[in-house]
Amino acid sequence: MAVSASRVHETRVVARIEATAGVVVLRMQAPELAAIARPGQFVMAIPPGEASAAVALGLYDADAESVSLLFFVAGKRTKVLAALRPGEPLVLLGPLGNGFDLRDAPKDVAIVAGGVGIASVLLAALELLRAGARVRLFYGARTARLLVERERFASAGCEIVLATDDGTAGLRGFVTDALASAHMPALILACGPTPMLRATATIAASANVPAQLALEETFACGVGGCWGCVVPLVQESAQAPHFPKTRDGIVRARICAEGPVFSASELRW
C-alpha cells in the first residue's frame, strides 16, 4: 500500500489568460503532472482560502514543463481560481480518471465539444494529429463569444465546424445537428453537456461508429471515494465496478473513477 502522497502537485501559476469574459486558461509549472497526464483526464484543484470543496477541471493542455486548465467562472470556487495570478501557488491532485482510449485510433476522427467541454479534448486532438489522423472538431456554444480557443485547435491542424444557439457563428442550432449531416468519421470523441452527449451517442449508434463520451458531473471527492457521481452501465462493460450482478443487469459506475470517459454503447442512461 502506497503511503506517499505521490499525486499531490504543488504547482505555481505561470500564465493566466482570459479567453473571453468569464473563461480563464491557467497555466501551471507542473513537470511531473505534465509527464504522466493523458488526454481526457482531469485534476482536482484546491482553491486557496475558505472553499468547502476542490474543483474538478479537465486537463486542457500540456507541454514538458506545464499543464493548462481551462474553466468557466461559474461559482464561488471557480471565482477564487480565476483570481489567481502568475507566481501564486495552486495545489492539484491528479491526474485522475481514465481518459480517452486512443490506442489503435483510426485516421478519421470527429471530436464533439460543447461549452466547457472544450477543456477536455485538446490533448486528444493533438495526439491524434501527431499520429497522422484527420481530426474534425464540431464545436458548439450558446454564442460566438463563448467559442473560445478556436485558433489553438485550428493552428494544430483541426478542421473546425461551429454551431451556436443564436447563430452568431457557424450553424444556428445544436452542434450535433452539424455532426449528423457530416460525413461520418471512424471514431467519435465527445465532451459537453449531457443532452449533447446523448445526441452524439444516438448519431454514433445509428451510423455504427464507436463513440467515447467524457461525462460531466458534480463531484465531491473526485477520486472514487464517495459514490456521488455515478452513471448506469451494462453489467458486461469492462468499466463496470466489480459488483455482484443486479436483476436488470445494470451497474452504476463512478464517473470520476471508472470514467469520466465511457463507451457510448455501454451507457444505459
Add this chain to the structure above:
Amino acid sequence: MVRPPVDLSVNVGGLALRYPTLMGSGCYGTGAEFAPFADLSRIGAIVLKSATLAPRLGNAMPRLVHTPAGLLNAIGLQNPGIDWLVEHEIAALGGMPCPIVGSAAGFSVDEYAQVCGRLDASPEISAIELNISCPNVASEGETFACDANLTASVVRAARAATRKPLIVKLSPNVTDIAAIAREAERAGADALAVVNTVRGMAIDVERWEPRLGNVAGGLSGPAIRPIAVLAVYEVARAVRIPIVGQGGIANASDALEFILAGASAVGIGTANFLDPRVPERIAVELAEYLASRNLRAISEIVGRANAGFATPEQREGDAG
C-alpha cells in the same frame, strides 16, 4: 529545554488510535482511493462506507449539491452487499497502515446484526460503526436513530453479534439526542459517533424541481459544525462512553471545539473533498497547540469546556 513528544493517541471504546482522527464513513472509500493523496500512516482510522446485507444500487442522480458552506448528499447507501465487501474489498485491506472500522447499515434489527456478524469475523476490521442514522434511504434508514426504543433494540442485537468495539452513529435530526445516546450506551455501545448529516434540500429555481434525485439529502461541512458541537456537548453530559465528534471539521481549531465539548476523537469527512491532507495537518496542529500549552496528551483536554462532563478518563485525569 527539549519538550517531550505530545501524545495524540486515543482509545475510542477499545479502538486504539495513534491519531485522534477517523475518516468519515462514505467519504473515504476503502482508503485505497486516497492513498495517492494522503499519508494513511498519519491518520487515526478509516471508517468504511456503510454496507447492507444485500447489494444496493443507491439513489438516482443527482446525488450531490455544493452549498455555500457545505455539501448536500443523497447517495443512498450504494454498496455491493456485505458478503462481496468482506471477500473482495475488506480482504485486500490487510496492509493498511491504520485501523479499519467497518460500517453496518440495514433496514431491520436482524439485518444490522447479520452485517455486524460478518464484520466481526473479518480480521482486517478493528471496530464496527453502527450507522443507524443515514438520512438518505427511502424508508426506515434513519428511524432507528430517531427513536430511543429502536436504538436500544438495534444496538442490543449488534452487541450480541460482535465483541469488537461498537461505535453507534447518532442522528442530529432528533428532539433530544442525549436521550438516544443514553439508550445506546445502556444497550451496549462502546462509543458514539456524533453526528451524522443534517437533513436538507436544495431547489433548482430554473427548472422548478428539487436538485437531488432523492429530493432530501444530508448536509455536511462547515454549515453544520455548531449543530454538531452542541450535540457532542449534550451527549457528553449524558453518557460515560467515548464520543467521536464530527460535523464540518476542517482544521485543528474546529477539532478542538469538539474535543473541548467532550469528544475523545474526531471524524473528518467533507474536508477530505477540499484537501485530502487536512487530517494530517490537523494532527500536526493539535500537537503544536498542546505543546504550546505545555500539555502532554490530547486526552487531557477532552471535555474541558463542558462543566457537566465526566468520563472515567476525565475523572482519572482530574485526580492526577
